[in-house]
Amino acid sequence: MTSPNPVSDPQQRLLLVTGLAGAGKSTALDVLEDLGWETIDNFPIRMLERLVGEPGEAAQDASSASRAPLAIGFDSRTRGFVPAEIIEIIKSMAARGDLDVTFMFIDCKTSELERRYNETRRRHPMAQERTVQDGIAAERELLEPLRRWADVVIDTSELSSNELQSQVRGLFGKEHQAEPSLTISSFGFARGMPPLADLVFDMRFLDNPHWIEDLREKTGLDDEVGAYIERDPAFATVFEQVKALLLTVLPRYAAQGKAYVHVAFGCTGGRHRSVFTAEGMAQALREAGFSPTVRHRNLKSRATDTIEGANES
Missing domain, CATH: 3.40.50.300 (P-loop containing nucleotide triphosphate hydrolases)
Incomplete structure (x- = not known):
């Protein structure tokens, strides 16, 4: 035997x-x-x-x-x-x-x-x-x-x-168990919550690039927007805390046999802060050995003061 x-x-x-x-x-x-x-x-x-x-x-x-x-x-x-x-x-x-x-x-x-x-x-x-x-x-x-x-x-x-x-x-299962299918997404709270997310992080506490004229029509995929978000004193601390949480819970999801994990980052319109954070987190998780798929639900949505203003604190 x-x-x-x-x-x-x-x-x-x-x-x-x-x-x-x-x-x-x-x-x-x-x-x-x-x-x-x-x-x-x-x-x-x-x-x-x-x-x-x-x-x-x-x-x-x-x-x-x-x-x-x-x-x-x-x-x-x-x-x-x-x-x-x-x-x-x-x-x-x-x-x-x-x-x-x-x-x-x-x-x-x-x-x-x-x-x-x-x-x-x-x-x-x-x-x-x-x-x-x-x-x-x-x-x-x-x-x-x-x-x-x-x-x-x-x-x-x-x-x-x-x-x-x-x-x-x-x-x-040590040799045959696949890691959960991992999705990292961005979305805009003003356009509705993602219905199937397992973990949702609200990035609306960060300074909003929408109110900077040169950045309004750009997105979190643009370097200028990313640099602006990173200058917010709270960004780096929160990003590291969220990353540490995910590195702790994702292996636990796998151990429980969860087949799909969806982590969503939201901001007001879903075009700037959430997009930049989702991209950065996906890259950090790749470096840690995960293979996330990235989706930006509202990246192509129109930038409007009505949407952003109605949901800013």
Whole structure:
């Protein structure tokens, strides 16, 4: 058996996931799918060798980068579920040099499983006409050989769904998890708030270039406007504080599996202060290793005293 962390070699990554019904197997598979794994749930384990192919085929596919890591979910409801036979199949697969096999078991205390089934009013798959407690006990006894044999055991008794997702990302997402898609935008408050921004920073405390005649028709993309904004004593301090905040929270968003992050900078008309700040912040984040997309919503809007005056403090 191998380490649960993905590795960069020609072997086909194969993760087998099982556990008690209601413990969180489906949640784990959903996270793996988000991380770029190909996932199949309730797969007949006796067909595993047919799925991955003959020895050598998996390595050839993986080395040509045509195959994503593969996660297979199965449990007591899966056809042909015989733990002793499953262990022998997994042993055979793990012995192959072209496969990198990891076996994960999702466990949970009986009392917590009872609570979950009572809350959802679902019937336990092994309860039949018996109580939930009897069904859980029967399944636990059936699965115990697989639990003892697993490479990775996650007990979800005290975990929320988000905490389980974080654990799976920590174990299997280091090489495959992409950073969130990051957008840095500028906008004008006078023309409405951006509807989907995660973080909004108001730059209207800065001196407004609109009221400088030579700068009014220019934008935050012009050097003269940028120089004027930078002369404001508050700009550098606030810019560094916002940058420090973003460098702190962006990795946390990634760790929580957030796929999209939108950071918006606003000023009155959306043409000067917000544009200059958004451009500068995007460049600072690029230097820190991020890859933001920059959008200026109101850059081409008409500069008018009515808009700027109505919203200046």
